[in-house]
Amino acid sequence: MISAVISRLAQTFLLIFGVSVLAFLLIDLAPGKYLEEMRLNPQISQRTLAAIRTEYGLDRPLTVRYALWLRSVARGELGFSFAYNSPVWPLLKTRALNTLILSVTALLCSWLIAIPAGILAAVRVGRWPDRISAVSTAFLLATPDVLVGLVLLAFALHTGWFPSGGMHAPASTETDWLAHVKDLLVHLVLPVTALTLGALPVLVRHVRSAMLDVLTSPFILATRGHGISRARMLFRHALPAAANPLISLLGVSIGTLLSASLLIEVIMGWPGVGPMLLQAVLERDPYLVIAAIMFSTLFLIAGNLMADTLLYVVDPRIRRTES
Amino acid sequence: MIQNPKLWLSAVALALIHLVVIGAGLFAPYDPTEQNRDLSMAPPMRIHFFDSRGRFHFRPFVCPWVAEAERAIPSGYVEDCNKASPLRLLVRRVTMRDGNTLKASWHLFGVDAPAQIFLMGTDDYGRDLFSRLLYGGQTSLGAGLLAAGLSLSLGLLLGCVAGYFGAWADDVIMRGAELFMALPWIYLLFAVRAFLPLHLGTRQAFILLISVIGLTGWARPARIIRGVVLSARQRGYVLAARGFGASSVSIIRRHILPEVSSVALTQAALLVPQYILAEVTFSFLGLGVGEPEPSWGNMLASLQTYSVLEGHWWMFASGIALVPIFLLFYSFADSLQGRLQLLDLSR
Numbered sequence: 294m295i296s297a298v299i300s301r302l303a304q305t306f307l308l309i310f311g312v313s314v315l316a317f318l319l320i321d322l323a324p325g326k327y328l329e330e331m332r333l334n335p336q337i338s339q340r341t342l343a344a345i346r347t348e349y350g351l352d353r354p355l356t357v358r359y360a361l362w363l364r365s366v367a368r369g370e371l372g373f374s375f376a377y378n379s380p381v382w383p384l385l386k387t388r389a390l391n392t393l394i395l396s397v398t399a400l401l402c403s404w405l406i407a408i409p410a411g412i413l414a415a416v417r418v419g420r421w422p423d424r425i426s427a428v429s430t431a432f433l434l435a436t437p438d439v440l441v442g443l444v445l446l447a448f449a450l451h452t453g454w455f456p457s458g459g460m461h462a463p464a465s466t467e468t469d470w471l472a473h474v475k476d477l478l479v480h481l482v483l484p485v486t487a488l489t490l491g492a493l494p495v496l497v498r499h500v501r502s503a504m505l506d507v508l509t510s511p512f513i514l515a516t517r518g519h520g521i522s523r524a525r526m527l528f529r530h531a532l533p534a535a536a537n538p539l540i541s542l543l544g545v546s547i548g549t550l551l552s553a554s555l556l557i558e559v560i561m562g563w564p565g566v567g568p569m570l571l572q573a574v575l576e577r578d579p580y581l582v583i584a585a586i587m588f589s590t591l592f593l594i595a596g597n598l599m600a601d602t603l604l605y606v607v608d609p610r611i612r613r614t615e616s
Numbered sequence: 617m618i619q620n621p622k623l624w625l626s627a628v629a630l631a632l633i634h635l636v637v638i639g640a641g642l643f644a645p646y647d648p649t650e651q652n653r654d655l656s657m658a659p660p661m662r663i664h665f666f667d668s669r670g671r672f673h674f675r676p677f678v679c680p681w682v683a684e685a686e687r688a689i690p691s692g693y694v695e696d697c698n699k700a701s702p703l704r705l706l707v708r709r710v711t712m713r714d715g716n717t718l719k720a721s722w723h724l725f726g727v728d729a730p731a732q733i734f735l736m737g738t739d740d741y742g743r744d745l746f747s748r749l750l751y752g753g754q755t756s757l758g759a760g761l762l763a764a765g766l767s768l769s770l771g772l773l774l775g776c777v778a779g780y781f782g783a784w785a786d787d788v789i790m791r792g793a794e795l796f797m798a799l800p801w802i803y804l805l806f807a808v809r810a811f812l813p814l815h816l817g818t819r820q821a822f823i824l825l826i827s828v829i830g831l832t833g834w835a836r837p838a839r840i841i842r843g844v845v846l847s848a849r850q851r852g853y854v855l856a857a858r859g860f861g862a863s864s865v866s867i868i869r870r871h872i873l874p875e876v877s878s879v880a881l882t883q884a885a886l887l888v889p890q891y892i893l894a895e896v897t898f899s900f901l902g903l904g905v906g907e908p909e910p911s912w913g914n915m916l917a918s919l920q921t922y923s924v925l926e927g928h929w930w931m932f933a934s935g936i937a938l939v940p941i942f943l944l945f946y947s948f949a950d951s952l953q954g955r956l957q958l959l960d961l962s963r
Contacts (some may be wrong), residue, residue: 311795315807322811435942437893439900440935443919450926457922552802556897560920570803571901574810581812589803 301601305594310588313583317362320579321355345373349580362580371587372580376573381584384569389420389588391460392565396554396592397486398481400547403496412527413506426501430494438553442487442560455483458562463469484554484561492546499542505536510534533607541603547596551589577595623951626944633941637753642745643735645726647711649908652732652742658693658739660745660930668697678733694852702732714944737930740918741908751935752910756899756934757941759826760892761913763883766830767891771837772880778838778869790842793835804832805894809903816927818909820839825904829957837883841876874912878956885949889942896938 349365349372351356370380377384403597413428449455460480461473505514507530516526558567566585573581605611636643658681665676677700681693707726711719715824727733736745736868778789784942793796796804816824846852854871862870892912898904907914919932 308798311796312792315795319811329805400927431943431946432939434945435889437895437896437935437938437942439913439916440932440938443916443932443935446926447919447929450922462733548800551800555800555802555806556901559901571903574806574903575814577810577814579810580671582807585834586799586803587806589800590798593798595801 299596301368305598308594309416309587309590313587314359316583316586317355317359319434320583329474341378343540345573348413349373372582374573374581375577376576381580383579384586385566385584388566388569389565391563392551392558392567392588393592394477394487395481395558395563396422396547396550397566399485399492399554400550402485403489403550404493404543406498408532409492409542410493411497412504412532414501415504416527418505419424423501428498430497434449434494435491436490438491438556440561441476441490442484442557445483446560449483456480460564484557484563486551487557487561488553491557492550495549496542496546500535500539503538504531507535508529536607540600540607544597544600545601548593551592583616620951622947622956623955625949626951628665628778630941630944630948633753633944634757637750637757640750642722643724644750645723645735645746646744646747648743648748648751648910650711650743652738652749654683655732655734655738655742656695656740657924658734658738658742659928661734662695662891663703664700664908667700673702675702675861678727678731680731680867681734700729701727703727732775736931736933737928739915739931740924745915745930747931748915749912749937750898752912752915753937755905755911756892756895756913759822759829759895759905760888760890761831763826763891763894764887766826767833767887768837768880768884770831771841771883772873772876775838775841776845776872776876780849780864780868780872789838793839796832796835801832801895802897805829805898808896810834812908814903816905816906818905821905823960825895825898829891833887833891835894837880837887838859838923840879840883844876844879845872848872851875852908882949882952882956885945885952892938892941892957894933 314368319538348350350361361371365380369382371385372380374381374384385511411428414423417423446457449457456479461476511530513526516530520528525604554565555567555570557563558565562568566588570582572578572584573585640648661678661681663676663678664673665844666672666679677701679695679697682696684694685694703725704727705725707723709721709723709726709729711721725733730745734744734746736749739748751776770898774789774793778786799807805828808831812828844883848871851871854867857867857871895904895911896913896916899911901917902914902917904913907912915934916931924931
C-alpha cells in the first residue's frame with residue numbers, strides 16, 4: 294500500500310518535471326526578442342533590466358535558464374512576467390483562484406445533473422426519457438463550446454437578466470461579503486451554464502452505460518426478489534457498483550472542463566487563467582505561459598489523484614487486490 | 617448499402633458537404649474577400665416568389681437592401697422591391713483582380729450586375745457571408761481533415777512500433793504519450809502555438825496550424841492503435857508468418873495494418889470534428905488563420921463585439937454550420953464502431 298502510494302507520487306513528480314521541461318523547450322524556440330522590447334520601454338530602468346537579465350540568465354544556455362527558473366519556483370516567484378513587470382506568482386494566484394471557482398462549480402453542476410439524468414435514461418432504456426436524452430446529448434455533443442458561449446452571451450445581452458461577462462459588478466466591494474458573494478453567484482450563472490452544457494453529454498452517456506451494465510447483472514434481480522424498493526436498489530446497490538468507471542471519468546472530465554473553460558473565460562470575460570494565457574501568448578511573455586501551463590497540468594493531475602483516492606475509498610475490490 | 621443505412625447516409629451527406637465546399641468557386645456567388653463598404657452588416661435577403669401585387673413569379677427574385685435612413689452609419693436596411701432582380705442560374709461574372717487584370721468566372725446562381733445577392737447577409741466589411749461560409753469551409757474542414765490525417769499517421773506509426781516491437785520502444789513511446797496527455801489539450805496547443813511567430817501569411821498560418829494540431833494530437837490514437845496491435849500480434853497467422861521468417865515490416869504491412877485499419881478509420885471520424893473545432897477556436901482567438909481569408913473561426917470573431925452579438929444573428933452562420941457536420945461525423949463514427957463490434961462477434 295505505502296509503496297504503491299510512493300511510486301504513484303514519484304510518477305506524478307516525474308510527469309510534472311517532464312511537462313516543465315517540455316514547456317521550456319517549446320518556449321525556448323520562440324523567436325521573440327523580449328530583452329530588445331524591454332530595452333525600448335522607458336518605464337523599465339536599465340538597472341532592473343540588468344537585474345532581470347542576471348537573475349533569469351536570459352542570455353545564457355537553456356539548462357542554466359531552467360535551473361534559474363527552478364530557483365525562482367523554489368522562492369515562490371515562478372519566473373518573471375515581462376509584460377506586467379512583476380514576478381509571476383502574484384499574477385497567477387488570483388487568476389488561478391478564479392478559474393478554480395468557475396471550473397469546480399461547473400464540475401459540481403454537471404455531475405449533479407448527469408447522474409440523475411443518466412440513471413433515468415438507463416432505467417427507462419429504449420423509452421422516451423432515454424430517447425430524449427439520446428437526442429439531446431447528441432446535439433449538445435455536436436454543438437461547439439464557442440457557439441454555446443456566444444449564444445448564451447447574446448441571450449444575456451438581449452434579456453438583460455444576467456450580467457454580460459466579468460466576475461463582479463464594478464460597484465461591488467469587499468466590505469459587504471454577503472452582497473459580494475451574491476454578485477459573484479449572479480456572474481457565475483452564464484459561464485457555469487456554458488461549461489455544464491459542454492460537459493453534460495459525455496457524462497450522461499457514461500453514467501447511462503455504466504448503470505446499464507450493472508442493472509442487467511444478477512444481483513439486481515436478487516434485490517427485487519428480496520423485496521428491496523426500487524429507489525433503494527438504484528442508489529444503494531446499483532450506483533455504488535457502477536461508480537468505478539465513473540470515478541475514473543471524473544478525473545478525465547476535469548481536463549476537458551479546463552480546456553473548455555479557457556475559451557469560455559475569454560468569451561465571457563471571466564478573469565481566469567484563460568484570458569491571461571491568451572494575452573501572454575499574444576504579448577510573448579514566456580514565463581507567464583509556462584506558469585499557466587504548469588497550473589493546468591497540476592490541476593489535471595490533482596484531479597486524477599483525487600479520483601484514484603476516491604476509487605480506493607469507494608471500491609473494496611481495489612483495496613483487496615493491493616493488500 | 618441497405619444493411620447499414622445510417623453509415624452510408626452519413627458518409628454520403630458528408631461527401632456532399634465536402635464537395636460543395638471544395639467547389640466553392642462555383643457554388644458561391646462572390647469572391648470571399650470582395651467588399652461592399654456601404655452594405656455592411658446587411659441581413660440575409662429574402663427570396664420572393666410573389667411581387668407586391670400578389671402575382672406569382674415562376675422565377676424567384678430578390679430585392680436589394682437600401683439604408684433605412686440617409687445617415688453616415690446606417691442603422692438598418694429596408695427592402696426596395698422597385699429594383700427587384702430575378703435569380704439566375706449559371707451566371708458569368710467578370711471581376712477585377714489585383715487592380716488591373718480582368719477575371720471571368722462561372723457561378724451556380726446569382727443576379728445580374730449591378731444588383732447583388734446576399735443569401736446569408738453580409739459581415740462588417742459588407743462581404744457576402746454565404747460565399748465566405750463556403751470558402752471558410754475549405755479552411756476549417758480542410759484543416760480538420762489534414763490535421764487528422766497527420767496525427768493519425770503519426771499515431772499509426774508510433775502505435776505500431778510500440779505495440780509490435782514492445783520493450784524499450786514501447787516504454788519510451790508510451791511515456792511520451794502520457795506526457796502529451798498530462799496537459800489539457802487546448803493548453804497543450806497554446807503551449808506549442810506560443811513559440812511560433814504571431815503574424816503570418818494566411819497560407820503559412822494554415823500549414824502551421826495543421827502541423828501544430830496534428831503533431832500534438834498523436835498520443836490518443838497511438839495508445840488505441842498500440843492496444844489493437846498488441847492483440848493482433850498474438851494471432852495465429854501472425855505467429856505463423858513470423859515462424860516462416862517474414863520480416864517485421866512485411867508482417868506489419870500484410871497482417872497488422874489491415875487489422876488496425878478499421879479502428880484507425882473510426883478514430884479518424886472522431887478526430888476530424890475535434891480538429892475542426894481546434895482550428896475554429898484558434899482562428900476565433902486570433903491565433904490561427906487571419907483576415908481577410910475566411911475561416912469558420914475568424915468569421916465568428918466579430919461576435920466578440922457586443923454590438924454585433926446583439927443585433928446580427930446571421931453572423932452565427934459558421935458556428936451553426938458546425939453542428940450538422942459534427943452530428944454527421946459522430947453518427948458516421950458511431951455506425952463504424954457498431955460495424956466493428958459486429959465483425960468482432962462474428963469472428
